Amino acid sequence: MFDVLVYLYETYWRPDACPDHAQLTRKLTAVGFENEEIQEALSWLQGLAAAGEAVQAEQSPHALRVYSASEIDHLGEASISFISFLESAGVLPGPMREMVIDRAMAIAGNGMELDDLKIIVLMVFWSLGEEPDALILDELFVAPEDRLIH
Template sequence: MFDVLVYLYENYWRPDACPDHDQLTRKLSAVGFESDDIEEALSWLDGLAGMAESCTQPQAATSMRVYTAAERELLGDASIGFISFLEGAGVLPPLMREMVVDRATAIGRVPLELEDLKIIVLMVFWSLGEEPDALILDELFVDDEERIIH
């Protein structure tokens, strides 16, 4: 499923640039994605689109997030730490954080891999028509092993 999401991010500037589900399913099948992965990704994106539509409310400047035991188990320490890093850097406001947590919960894999969480964060930005700044994109795309330390 995550490969489908990355493909959509790389090939469509915004969600509204994507064709309808039927045409998109055909395109994704033609590229070589499995039908189960396509269905799972499109269903997941429908949930994300629903949340993005409801993001018209003004956002609180600050909030504190207390994760439930189930969320901590699902996300794991690395993912929660990464979310906290993004919040601390000022690039993930509370409403977007909640979108990330909701969409991570919708995956249902325990624990969620950090690389998968990064794709979820990227898709939340994408769904809202926002692009993270270059340093955050670097955090989302570059593996720790490939990072050059100065």
């Protein structure tokens, strides 16, 4: 599923640039994605759109996010730390954070991989038509061991 999401991000500038569901399914099939993977990704994207509509309420900048036990188990320490890092850097406001958490919790299995969470963060930005700044893109795409120290 994550391969489909990355492909959509790289191919379509914004979600509204994507063709309709049937045509997009045909295009993704033609590229070589499996039908089950396509349907899972498209369903996940529908949930992302719904999450975007649901979290439009303003939150206090001083609000504290408390994670439930199931969120802690599913997301894991590395993912929660990364979300906190993005929040403290001022690039992931509360409503976007909630979208990230909602979509991460929608992924089956236990124990979110940090690389998968980074794709979810990227897709949240994409769904809102926002481009993360260069430093955040570096955090999302470049492995720590490949970074150059200046």
